[in-house]
Structures are given as structure tokens and as C-alpha cells.
Amino acid sequence: MxxxxxxxxxxxxxxxxxxxxxxxxxxxxxxxxxxxxxxxxxxxxxxxxxxxxxxxxxxxxxxxxxxxxxxxxxxxxxxxxxxxxxxxxxxxxxxxxxxxxxxxxxxxxxxxxxxxxxxxxxxxxxxxxxxxxxxxxxxxxxxxxxxxxxxxIQLMWYDERLTPEPPETWDEVIAAAKRLKQQGKPYQVVFTGAQYEGLVSMYNSITESAGGQILSDDGLSVEMDEGAVRALEILHELTTAGITAPGLTNAQEDETRLSFEAKGSQAAFQLNWPFVYPAMQEGNPERAEHMKWTRFPEATAGEPSRSTIxxxxxxxxxxxxxxxxxxxxxxxxxxxxxxxxxxxxxxxxxxxxxxxxxxxxxxxxxxxxxxxxxxxxxxxxKDTILDALKEPGVRPLTPAYQNVSTVISTVLSPPSSIDPQATAERLRSEITDALESKGVLP
CATH class of the missing domain: 3.40.190.10 (Periplasmic binding protein-like II)
Incomplete structure (x- = not known):
């Protein structure tokens, strides 16, 4: 995406x-x-x-x-x-x-x-x-x-002046952002939270990192296992902890990039693709000197994250x-x-x-x-990208992906309204319907 x-x-x-x-x-x-x-x-x-x-x-x-x-x-x-x-x-x-x-x-x-x-x-x-x-x-x-x-593949980008040692798990990311906010420093976690494929990609990355699946291996039925529910819990916690940007529900890749790149930015962490690196060199050279990168956060400590390809x-x-x-x-x-x-x-x-x-x-x-x-x-x-690509997350493979993606982005928006168990049940039902409608025309 x-x-x-x-x-x-x-x-x-x-x-x-x-x-x-x-x-x-x-x-x-x-x-x-x-x-x-x-x-x-x-x-x-x-x-x-x-x-x-x-x-x-x-x-x-x-x-x-x-x-x-x-x-x-x-x-x-x-x-x-x-x-x-x-x-x-x-x-x-x-x-x-x-x-x-x-x-x-x-x-x-x-x-x-x-x-x-x-x-x-x-x-x-x-x-x-x-x-x-x-x-x-x-x-x-x-x-x-x-x-x-x-x-x-998405990485987590951060300002080394704020977090010399980057957090590795989502729990650590949320805790670090809260701590920075209490200290009056830039603290926000910015990502693609708009109702579109970027939100689906974010959810899939967390699901894969939690060892979960949205669809079965053959792409013909809904899985929505414990890992997929855990991902809903993480998204809900992330977006209700007071550490995301006000414009989250309108943020696609460029909006996410700009919110981290802007002078005076309140963002401390950004989940985005590698295009943000050269953009930062021109958009905010001062912050570019301190922008570092690491792999997508782990859902479970010690279990490698799997960022969506x-x-x-x-x-x-x-x-x-x-x-x-x-x-x-x-x-x-x-x-x-x-x-x-x-x-x-x-x-x-x-x-x-x-x-x-x-x-x-x-x-x-x-x-x-x-x-x-x-x-x-x-x-x-490049080494971090290659490392992440060797343990990737792949979006559900199905001829009905367009329908599935539309359902997921709709149900998850806004992510702050997620009720993990209830949202999982709704996803199971609506994705099942999407899989049964395999029309390929827009």
C-alpha cells in the first residue's frame, strides 16, 4: 500500500x-x-x-x-x-x-x-x-x-534527541509517548489512520506481529484468531491513550510524513515507508540529522514484528x-x-x-x-529494511481483496471506537460477506 x-x-x-x-x-x-x-x-x-x-x-x-x-x-x-x-x-x-x-x-x-x-x-x-x-x-x-x-516495508522513525534508545514493543511505544507528553516534549505517535488501505496495512502489520491471521491460508474463509483480536486491542489502546495527532483520521502517508517533518512537530514516532527519509532531508534538514529508524514495533516482547509488504x-x-x-x-x-x-x-x-x-x-x-x-x-x-523483509507481513491473499480491504477500513474507522471483541465479530461477519462477492469490477 x-x-x-x-x-x-x-x-x-x-x-x-x-x-x-x-x-x-x-x-x-x-x-x-x-x-x-x-x-x-x-x-x-x-x-x-x-x-x-x-x-x-x-x-x-x-x-x-x-x-x-x-x-x-x-x-x-x-x-x-x-x-x-x-x-x-x-x-x-x-x-x-x-x-x-x-x-x-x-x-x-x-x-x-x-x-x-x-x-x-x-x-x-x-x-x-x-x-x-x-x-x-x-x-x-x-x-x-x-x-x-x-x-x-514500513519502519518506525524517531527523533534520537527524544528517545536515544527506541522502544521495541507497542507497550513501550505507548509508555514512552506518555512519558514525553508529561515532560512537555514532542510525544505523538503518527501513522496512517484514515479510512483507506493505509489503516488496513497498519492493522495487518500488528495482527501479523501478534502471530494472527485475518483470513485462512487459502484466502477462502475468515480466520480472525486471537492474534487478530490482540491487534484490535493494541490499536484501541494506542488511539485512546491521548498520544496520537488530532488529524489521525485524515492521515494518509503524506499527511503522516508532514506531521513528523514539520518544524515544531509534536510527533516523536512515525510509522511510515522509507520515502520519508529523503523527504526529511529537504523538508526539515535540522530534524533530519536526528531522525533514526528501527523495525516496526513488536506486539509481544521478544517476538519479531512483521511489517506489511x-x-x-x-x-x-x-x-x-x-x-x-x-x-x-x-x-x-x-x-x-x-x-x-x-x-x-x-x-x-x-x-x-x-x-x-x-x-x-x-x-x-x-x-x-x-x-x-x-x-x-x-x-x-537498507540493512534494517532487509532485516524486516526477511520476516515480513503479507496482506491476505484473495481475489476479493478489494472488497475485504474496504470492509476492514470501514469497520476500523475511527480506530478509537474499536471495541476489540465486538469489532472482531463484526469483521468476521462482514468479511465473510465480502469473500462471497468476488466481482472484480470497481
Whole structure:
């Protein structure tokens, strides 16, 4: 939300002028400007990402005239992206070749017959070196229906001047915030509390951290076990302890970021995606010097937290007239080299584990630095991200996810009104109804 219902599930984009660095990655192909020698066009439908065209140009260079990839930008909001693709695929539109799918849509598109299965050599290449959590988001019923392009995961961001040693559990977070408030210092815990996918992601993270499940493993029935109820208890306690911001119920990713980033902010802790790091460098350089990060809080002391995965996967349309070339293009667009470029230029975490430890900058002929970043300079929190990605939370996998998400965000809003047992019963009932309505149109 990955999401959060926004581009890249909260991935954000870096505002540093890195487009020129694409020249060091590849020279823009003359073929990209003039078309392919065969006349084959591979249409890629993907979310707006500032430097993704450079990745496309790189892959057109590698295609060497056999086809030309064209980047078709989808709407900026995730709901608009899904709606546009769903309507065209429902009409069996054969002009769509590669589909940029939010991690929560793969099951839906696979079940509807819109996403082609990855098999053989394509499957092996798409799976090679990919972290298990992100790979799970590209699968449905033990089959691969997409290649992982990027992932995302929330961390807890804090001001080291207020809490030199960050709290590790939700109980400790709440206690620390209350203590800071009593001392007259910034104290608020800010997160995505609006009625949308961001609240669902928050609840899922706490549920997973408590060892719970919302749906059964096969996605066909409601689980809502003790861990899911414990997560409701934590959300209720967090939002009724007097330590959240007044605008919590309107807070999506950017509002959450700004409430922590603002000068004179009363926020001490922020739950958000890594895009907040580069934003803070420009938005509030003074506080940026003291902003640190740690993993999502534990629900139970000593039990690793499991933050919800975001990100995007690349599927090949079942109606594509050029499926062999579409699979090849998708593999190129999410190659290790291009995942690294997208990570340091657009702030989207890689799904391939080896990329995190790649020391080379964008231009290997020059030293790494602000104008020639590598993973270390662009992603100082990369080790924490990788650590969290090895123990992730994955949103319930179901073709009816859109319906399930809508129900959860509605029932949990506002989170201060949660009555754990009663809310759990309502979720059980309404999610069951949502699962029985598996329509894919918006």
C-alpha cells in the first residue's frame, strides 16, 4: 500500500535530480525513439515513477530492435490504476502487454484469467534471488503470475534527541509517548489512520506481529484468531491513550510524513515507508540529522514484528499478442541492475536480496556520493529494511481483496471506537460477506 492506495504503496519518489544519472546507466537508444525493426510494440502499463522511463530506455537498448517498450503511465492513485486496467482487461483488450500490479491485485487478476502464468525459464529467472516475502505476493495457488519489481516495508522513525534508545514493543511505544507528553516534549505517535488501505496495512502489520491471521491460508474463509483480536486491542489502546495527532483520521502517508517533518512537530514516532527519509532531508534538514529508524514495533516482547509488504509486480496480460516479448521485457524492467537504479533514484526497495549489498554506484567509473549514489549512500536504512523483509507481513491473499480491504477500513474507522471483541465479530461477519462477492469490477 504496499499502500495504501497510492503510488508504490507509499514508496514515494526522491526529488534529487537523478534523471541525468540514467545517462551513466545507459545511453538512450536511437531505436527507442524510432521504433523497433520488427514493428512490435510492448505496451507497459505502470504507475507514475519519476525515472522509470530511463529503465524502459535501458531495456529498449537491450532489445536491439526486436521490439520497442512503450511506458503508458497509469493514474497516480492506486484505485484509478486498478480501475483502468480492470475495465480494459474485462473487454479483452489485446493492446496491453505488461501490467504493473499492486501486490494486493495479483490474486484477483490471476483468478480472473487476465494474468498469464510464468513457467519454465521465465519463471526460474523471475524467482532467482528474490526474497520469499515479496515472491509470495506474486503467486496465487502455488503458481507464479508476476515478476516482482519492487517491494516496500514500513519502519518506525524517531527523533534520537527524544528517545536515544527506541522502544521495541507497542507497550513501550505507548509508555514512552506518555512519558514525553508529561515532560512537555514532542510525544505523538503518527501513522496512517484514515479510512483507506493505509489503516488496513497498519492493522495487518500488528495482527501479523501478534502471530494472527485475518483470513485462512487459502484466502477462502475468515480466520480472525486471537492474534487478530490482540491487534484490535493494541490499536484501541494506542488511539485512546491521548498520544496520537488530532488529524489521525485524515492521515494518509503524506499527511503522516508532514506531521513528523514539520518544524515544531509534536510527533516523536512515525510509522511510515522509507520515502520519508529523503523527504526529511529537504523538508526539515535540522530534524533530519536526528531522525533514526528501527523495525516496526513488536506486539509481544521478544517476538519479531512483521511489517506489511508493499510494492509492485509485473504481470503479462493473457490477451497480449506478443507474450514471449512481454515476458522478456518484464524480466528486463525488474532485473537486478534496474532494481538498483530504481532504488537509488526513485526510493523503491528492491526485491532481489543481492542488490542490497551491491557496493557499486550508478556510474561505476566515479566515486559514490550524493550525485552518484549507491545503495549505502541512498539507503542508509537498507540493512534494517532487509532485516524486516526477511520476516515480513503479507496482506491476505484473495481475489476479493478489494472488497475485504474496504470492509476492514470501514469497520476500523475511527480506530478509537474499536471495541476489540465486538469489532472482531463484526469483521468476521462482514468479511465473510465480502469473500462471497468476488466481482472484480470497481
Amino acid at each position: 504496499g499502500s495504501t492506495r497510492r503510488v508504490g504503496r507509499g514508496a514515494g519518489s526522491r526529488s534529487r535530480p537523478l534523471v541525468t544519472l540514467g545517462v551513466a546507466l545507459v545511453a538512450t537508444s536511437v531505436l527507442a525513439a524510432c521504433g523497433s525493426e520488427t514493428g512490435k510494440t510492448i505496451n507497459v502499463y505502470y504507475a507514475p515513477e519519476e525515472n522509470f522511463q530511463t529503465v524502459v530506455d535501458n531495456c529498449n537498448e537491450q532489445a536491439n530492435g526486436r521490439y520497442q517498450i512503450v511506458y503508458n503511465k497509469l493514474p497516480r492513485d492506486a484505485d484509478g490504476q486498478r480501475e483502468q486496467m480492470v475495465r480494459r482487461l474485462a473487454a479483452e483488450d489485446d493492446e496491453m502487454d505488461v501490467l504493473g500490479l499492486d501486490v494486493t491485485w495479483v490474486a484477483e487478476f490471476a483468478e480472473a484469467g487476465w494474468a498469464a502464468e510464468w513457467t519454465g525459464k521465465n519463471k526460474a529467472e523471475a524467482e532467482e534471488g528474490v526474497l520469499p516475502g515479496p515472491l509470495e505476493t506474486a503467486m496465487w495457488q502455488d503458481k507464479l503470475y508476476a515478476a516482482t519489481k519492487n517491494t516496500n 508493499g510494492g509492485y509486480n509485473l504481470a503479462v496480460s493473457s490477451y497480449s499478442k506478443h507474450q514471449p516479448e512481454a515476458f522478456e521485457a518484464a524480466l528486463c524492467l525488474r532485473s537486478a541492475e534496474n532494481q538498483k537504479f530504481s532504488a537509488v533514484s526513485d526510493g523503491v526497495p528492491p526485491t532481489i536480496e543481492s542488490v542490497y549489498n551491491d557496493p557499486e554506484p550508478i556510474d561505476p567509473s566515479k566515486p559514490a556520493g550524493d550525485d552518484n549514489p549507491n545503495m549505502e549512500t541512498a539507503y542508509p536504512m
